[in-house]
Amino acid sequence: MKMNHTHGQMGCRRCVAILLFLAMRTLLGQDISEFGVLKGVSYQQVTNGVPTPLRQQPYSFNFFADGANQAILGGRVVLPLGASGITTTIPVTSTDGNGLELRSSYSTAQALDSDYPPGNYSITLTTVNDGELSFSFNLPLSLFPAPLQLLDFQPAQSINSKADFTLVLISNPGGTPDEYVQATINSLDGNRTLFETPQPGQPGALDGTTTSVLIPANTLGEGQSYQLQLLVARLDDLETTYGFGFSAYFSQTDIPIATSGSVPAPTLTIDRLTPDQWHLHANGVIGQNYLIESTTSLSPPVVWQPMVNFIGSKSGFDFTDGVIHRQNFYRARPVN
Secondary structure: OOOOOOOOOOOHHHHHHHHHHHHHHHHHOOOEEEEEEEEEEEEEOOOOOOOEEOOOOOEEEEEEEEEOOOOEEEEEEEOOOOOOOOOOEEEEEOOOOOEEEEEEEEOOHHHHHHHOOOEEEEEEEEEOOOOEEEEEEEEOOOOOOOOOEEOOOOHHHOEOOOOOEEEEEEOOOOOOOOOEEEEEEEEOOOOOEEEEOOOOOOOOOEEOOOOEEEEOOOOOOOOOEEEEEEEEEEEEEEEOOOOEEEEEEEEEEEEEEEEOOOOOOOEEEEEEEEOOEEEEEEEOOOOOEEEEEEEOOOOOOOOOEEEEEEEOOOOOEEEEOOOOOOOOEEEEEEOO
16 A cells, blocks of 8 residues: 655565564454544446546545454544644443444545645544543545546446456556555445455555456345445554554445346245244345335235345244244245
């Protein structure tokens, strides 16, 4: 990833440090796993044309800290001096001890820089085992990387999910090996990630020179719509003493994609546990989201009541209806 010009290029020693830290951090047992201060801009691509900024508030500031085992108690962010010359401190409270987040969105880059000006951001995190930790990250004048664009937009609207598919990207202007690129495919509701390229420092991680991404066969379901996200980030500062910390500028492009074919119907078997209680076993396409519904009568108009969602898996899905029914009917259907 590319450092800001005031810091020069990231050297090989720092790249090695990232690799070693990411390989070891699960063994360190530290309170903080990852934290960062970011400014970004979000785009959308809905045709073969170039991505366009989201219509409402595409610019954002984000501070986050991730941990585990309720080890993060809280934190605060001290902003650089803005036009007012007054120091601003923003407290951030942890709701569950496993993470902190501060997020703000803006319609213009100028509005973003007004509230979160360029300069050094002082971060303090209070943890259970490591105590109070302080860091300083530099975010200079906003310099967002150019957004990534999907070249083969039309073919990506009818992907054959049973075969490998290559997403062809238009070369990122000015993209370098020091930038980080990640491609992610999520369900439309955002609750499931079907595909994700590696994190920074992991084998196979993509960089700013990336021009294609391979989606292996059977990663996606048939007849489904998804959201592809193409992220490109440029690091400005890095901290690996207590977790993987960084400041960065990023651009993200959201792109709709879809697969051809139709979703195979799930199978549903029903066993009687007692005269009035029923056990269900459902099978479906691996990774596909399904809904089991029930009704007490098939006489028109039939009213189906939602019961439980499940994700298709190799072992199938088991469910026991906890309500006593003398007579009941069930069905399972795919949902996006």
